[in-house]
Amino acid sequence: MPERTTAHTRYSISQHDRLVLRELAKRVAELASRPVEAEKRELWYRHNALEPTRPLVFCDPENGWNEILTPDVLQCEGGLARGWEWHLHREIFWGEQMRDDKVIEPYFNVGYVYTETDWGLRETRIGGQDGGAWRWEAPLKSYDDMDKLRFPQITVDYEATDEILQLARETFGDILHVRLKSNWWWSFGMTQTLVYLRGLEQVMYDMVDRPDDLHRLMAFLRDGHVARLEFLERNNLLFLNNDGSYVGSGGFGWTHELPQPDFDGHVRPVDMWGFAESQETVGISPEMFEEFIFPYQLSLLERFGLNCYGCCEPLDSRWHVVAKFPRLRRVSMSPWANVEVMAERLGNRYIFSWKPHPGVLAADTFDEEFVRQTLRRGLHVLKRNDCRVEIIMKDCHTIRSDPQRVIRWVQIAKEEAERF
Numbered sequence: 001m002p003e004r005t006t007a008h009t010r011y012s013i014s015q016h017d018r019l020v021l022r023e024l025a026k027r028v029a030e031l032a033s034r035p036v037e038a039e040k041r042e043l044w045y046r047h048n049a050l051e052p053t054r055p056l057v058f059c060d061p062e063n064g065w066n067e068i069l070t071p072d073v074l075q076c077e078g079g080l081a082r083g084w085e086w087h088l089h090r091e092i093f094w095g096e097q098m099r100d101d102k103v104i105e106p107y108f109n110v111g112y113v114y115t116e117t118d119w120g121l122r123e124t125r126i127g128g129q130d131g132g133a134w135r136w137e138a139p140l141k142s143y144d145d146m147d148k149l150r151f152p153q154i155t156v157d158y159e160a161t162d163e164i165l166q167l168a169r170e171t172f173g174d175i176l177h178v179r180l181k182s183n184w185w186w187s188f189g190m191t192q193t194l195v196y197l198r199g200l201e202q203v204m205y206d207m208v209d210r211p212d213d214l215h216r217l218m219a220f221l222r223d224g225h226v227a228r229l230e231f232l233e234r235n236n237l238l239f240l241n242n243d244g245s246y247v248g249s250g251g252f253g254w255t256h257e258l259p260q261p262d263f264d265g266h267v268r269p270v271d272m273w274g275f276a277e278s279q280e281t282v283g284i285s286p287e288m289f290e291e292f293i294f295p296y297q298l299s300l301l302e303r304f305g306l307n308c309y310g311c312c313e314p315l316d317s318r319w320h321v322v323a324k325f326p327r328l329r330r331v332s333m334s335p336w337a338n339v340e341v342m343a344e345r346l347g348n349r350y351i352f353s354w355k356p357h358p359g360v361l362a363a364d365t366f367d368e369e370f371v372r373q374t375l376r377r378g379l380h381v382l383k384r385n386d387c388r389v390e391i392i393m394k395d396c397h398t399i400r401s402d403p404q405r406v407i408r409w410v411q412i413a414k415e416e417a418e419r420f
Contacts, residue, residue, distance in 0.1 A: 011164055017081035018171050024088035025108070025172035031095035032106040040103045041244075044254035047388060048329065050348060055379065055389035055417040056101045058250065059410050063131070064361065064399035068093060068406075080164070084108075084171075097403070100410045103244050103252070110168050111182040112237065113160040119224065120150035123196045138199035143213040149197075151224040154231060181239045184232055187311075188300040190221045191280040191293060200280060207288050214292060222296040229269060229303070238267040247273040248308025248330045250353045250392030258305045274304025276325075277311040277332070286318040294321050301325050308353075310334070312395065316341055339378050343385040352387040354378065358396045366405045368412060375416040383420055391417065 013021070031037070047053050061068060069089050076085045087108075095104040121139035128134030140146070161180070168178045195203055198217065206214040232238050241247055242258040259271030276297045281289055301307045302325075309315075309322050310332030319342070322331070331350045333342055335357035346352050356378070360371050375391070382389050391413050399405045 009163065010160060011080055011167055012078065013081050013167055013171050014078060017076040017078050017085075020075045021081060021084055021088065022172050022175060024085060024092065025175040028088055028091045028095070028104065029106050029175050031092065031104040034095075034104075037103050037105070040101050041254060043101065044103070044252050045256060047351065047390065048251075048253070048255045049257070050329075050351070050388050052348075052386075052388070055354075055382075055391050055420050056251075057391045057410060057413045057417055058102055058252075059098055059100050059393040059406050059413075060396075061361075061399055061406050062394055062396045064396040064406065065090065067399055067401040068403045080167075084168070093403075097407050098410050099407075100414070103254075105244050106176055107181075107244075108168060108172065108176040108178045109181040110161070110165045110178060112180070113157040113164065115155050115157075117150070117153045119152060119193065119197065120148050121145070121197060136196060138195070138197060138202065140197045140217075143210065143217070146217065146220065149220060151227050154228070156235075156237070182237065183239075183241075183245070184228075184237070187275055187277050188225055188297065189276045189278050190218070190225060190296060191278045193221055194218065195280045203280075204284065207284065207292055211292075218292060218296045222299050225300055229300070233268055236266060238269070238272065240267055240271060241273050242271075245273075248275045248353065249277060249311040249332045250355060250394060251308075251330055251351065251390050255306065260305060269303040270305045272304055273306050273308060273330075274301045275308040276301055277309065277313065279311050279313045282313040286321060289318050290321045294324070298325060306330075308332070310353075312336070312355075314338070319345055340381050343382050343387050346385075346387060348386045348388055350388070352382060352389050353392055354382070354389060355392050355394065358393060361393070361396050361399045361405045361409065363400075366400075366402070366408065368408060371409060372412050372416060375413055376419070379416055379420050389417075389420070 043053055043056060047056055069086060073089065074082050074085050076082045091104055094100065094102050123139055124137040125134050126136065165178065165180055194217065198206065203214070240259060241253040242255050243253055245253045247253040253273050258273070263271055278289065278293050281293055304327070306327050306329045307325055308330035309325055309328060312334045314334055314336040315322055315331065316338045329351055330353050331346060333339065333352055333354045335355055343352065356374060360367065379389070393409055
């Protein structure tokens with residue numbers, strides 16, 4: 001197939017890149033056809049319905065992917081093609097080498113092309129070169145400047161979206177089912193936006209010194225998120241995530257409980273999983289969390305059919321507040337959570353989304369026995385409390401350029417899950 005070079009074309013795939021992508025797509029399609037993929041899918045359905053299953057295992061190396069799929073691995077030359085190649089390689093690595101419980105599917109998703117404005121003010125980031133640490137200068141120095149804030153506005157480029165979608169279908173649509181599917185958000189937590197605008201330390205001062213102004217700012221952020229969500233729903237831009245979509249901070253969305261019985265093809269938030277977290281407020285009291293954060297997140301999560309909550313923040317001290325979110329199903333248990341306490345609190349009423357510490361993948365040596373014993377001790381506690389468990393390895397900043405570490409971690413986790 002010749003390269004697309006018409007005057008109105010902004011995107012193209014060369015013949016060389018097309019051949020590379022087609023071969024990778026064939027490997028993904030072969031993996032997706034394995035009987036084990038249907039078995040894993042059924043496990044997720046049962047797990048998300050709170051039925052007893054063995055613990056499910058999922059590993060996302062995150063930044064470690066850069067050490068697995070190094071630039072020399074990619075053969076495509078065009079920018080768009082290299083992005084697609086990266087995606088296909090990840091699916092193949094999951095299916096052929098990591099072999100966790102992520103379902104390999106015969107789909108290739110293309111998202112909408114769009115731009116989005118900021119909140120009217122934007123933080124100034126300092127540092128961060130080459131992936132390093134950075135700090136920021138918060139722009140909202142005074143609440144008198146709140147009149148400078150604006151709700152973000154989304155502009156969809158439908159022409160570019162259609163062009164990329166058609167290009168994907170022409171490239172390997174006879175091998176994988178190419179579909180339009182966008183993920184418009186990760187979290188409705190809002191507190192990351194809050195601290196970028198006002199500053200983390202200043203927000204904590206505001207809870208004591210300027211509570212009314214802080215409530216006013218949180219209400220503005222809530223209203224902005226509601227406006228965004230309603231824009232997406234009104235323009236038919238939402239997609240169901242009751243499938244292999246990643247939901248919350250770990251786990252997948254397979255469920256028969258969504259969409260709602262009256263679903264007519266137009267996706268609403270009530271047909272979807274929702275998610276919020278508040279990692280930035282880990283240093284405040286449960287009472288302050290309940291006053292300044294919970295009510296605004298509640299206004300968003302009550303719109304969704306099922307909900308997930310939490311990421312890296314331990315929920316031990318604020319669980320009595322978090323438990324008030326409606327239709328809460330998946331709860332994150334970070335490396336800093338008290339597993340014994342939270343196992344007793346969650347029991348078989350919620351999914352215990354357990355996040356063992358990713359530092360085991362970044363240490364000088366990979367201590368397999370330590371990994372095994374840590375998992376075994378935790379699973380013993382979880383089994384005693386009849387918990388519904390998923391084991392999620394994420395937040396990896398490095399795997400020390402050793403892909404075998406994630407492969408072995410998954411093997412060990414699945415062995416211990418089978419003992420469960």
